[in-house]
Amino acid sequence: MATYLGAFPFPSLAPSILTIEAMLKVVVIMTERYRAVLKRGGTDRNKLLFRSLAVFDRRMSSVYDKPSQEMLDSIRDENSDKVDTSDAVLEEARSQAAGTESHSPRGFPIDKPEDDEDEDEDDDELALAALDALDAIEVFKYDQRADTKIHHAQIPVDNFRRLLMLLLVIAPLDAQESLSRHAERLTPKRIDSLRVVADSILWSFTPEQNAGIFYQSFNKIIPTSLPYIFDGLNPLFEHFLFSKNIDLSKRNRSSASTPPTSPTVPHLPDTPLEPLLPREGDILNLDILSQLSFFIKGNNLFRRLRPLYLGADAGFSLGSIEQKVFNWRAPSILLVSGTRLSSTPEGTRERSFADTLPPKRFPDGASGNGTKGKFIFGAYIDVPWKHTYKDAIGGDDMLLFQLSPLHEVFPASTLSRDHLNFTKTGIGLGCPPPRQKNISGMSSHTVLGPVSLMLDASLEFGVFTHDSTGGGSFHTSQTRKDDWQDRFEIDNIEIWGCGGNEEAERQRAAWAFEAREAEARKSVRMGKDIEADRALLEMAGLVGNHGASGGSMG
16 A cells, blocks of 8 residues: 555656655645645545555456357357467457457556446546646646556555454554553454454445445445544554654743754653543444544544444343433434344244334345345434434435444435434334324324334334435435335443533433422322311322212212
């Protein structure tokens, strides 16, 4: 990766020798200090990173056609008088299979772009002010030919998996933070967990269909489902810019004639920091937290999450969620894990749940590389929770996502505002509010949105639906254009609050106020005249002899 970025802006010179000048280019690109060079910022940076990771293999290109057997036989007959014609046969067959394309002014057919869907991929994406100033634009145009090969280049799956594991480890890294803090956490158990999370992200690029990651899928998935995946590279490469032995806040008071002496800086122990997560849940751990930071800004997650509701501790009921979550006045994250149900309901509880849903029209979703049928769904909720009777709640920043076995994010849509419903019938994300009364002639089944997640009232079962026609409260998948529906038995539910000590203190104050109000209602005292109060209660029929029959007034 670094040897390619060190050759910037001339990709034909890669791999380059990592001199001081080349390393400066690498650090500038990795730390996003390129505003005057890359006209579209992060988009151009992602393209450079893809080029630095990708390899080009002519044998894997779809335009490299394999000659048919009939063509090989005919050419072999024509060259039967030659002793060794194997190489000539193959070369002539390949040239004939390419047809007239090999004589096109664009060069060989392997250099022709296959997909011209995006105009951005055809245009040059690097505005080099330095080259313009040096009157070297012709050299830059010469290197534009590398853009045509990017459509046939691909990142090997194994290489990309290792990169994902590295990005998961460095995701919580702060500027100038010691790397040893994170290296100590790399136990064998943690590495296995990192590999599982990395595979979930990897399988969102559909590697079962290709031997690598192509630019088309890379360019679609990164901006929508993984917009902050490379943020951890910034503090990592900032270690090359600043030294711990230099204090930039102090002025050099030595005279100009006296050569400055290198100061002796005593070694200070690392300052203990607040843990990244107050405690790990059954669903949320450090690796899942890093995965969340790939599409939710890390400064809202690391050292900012508070466990509001953990189903394993508080019990699975809507009342527990109401008690523990409703007073949180900041965004929150809902996580649900479950196991896929069989196509035929088994047992009374599964049949009862299936009866509340419309007939299943869509097949099960992709299982990735998982074989146990486990899921992790979730949502980022940007408003405080409350009961919804008629109108749903939620803002434009809400997200519905799947973390396992595939990683995908479904942003909120403006076509519908049915983002979150919390009623006695359950929790619905992307589902219309339930009808207060059943209308004669209409189905009593739960209404599911085109892209939605629904949890039933008992928090035993859930269903995730994806209808590719769209039109609901969340956008459809950017990569999977088919329809699917996953019905699952809930294993665990967790709700984490996004906020610091200030939000937690507000929640504690609200809890204290509610406790005082409840105690005040319990301690209501009667007046001093007990006999008069009793007579009043007897007239109201609340105490006394209620067995006597009443009479009519004439």
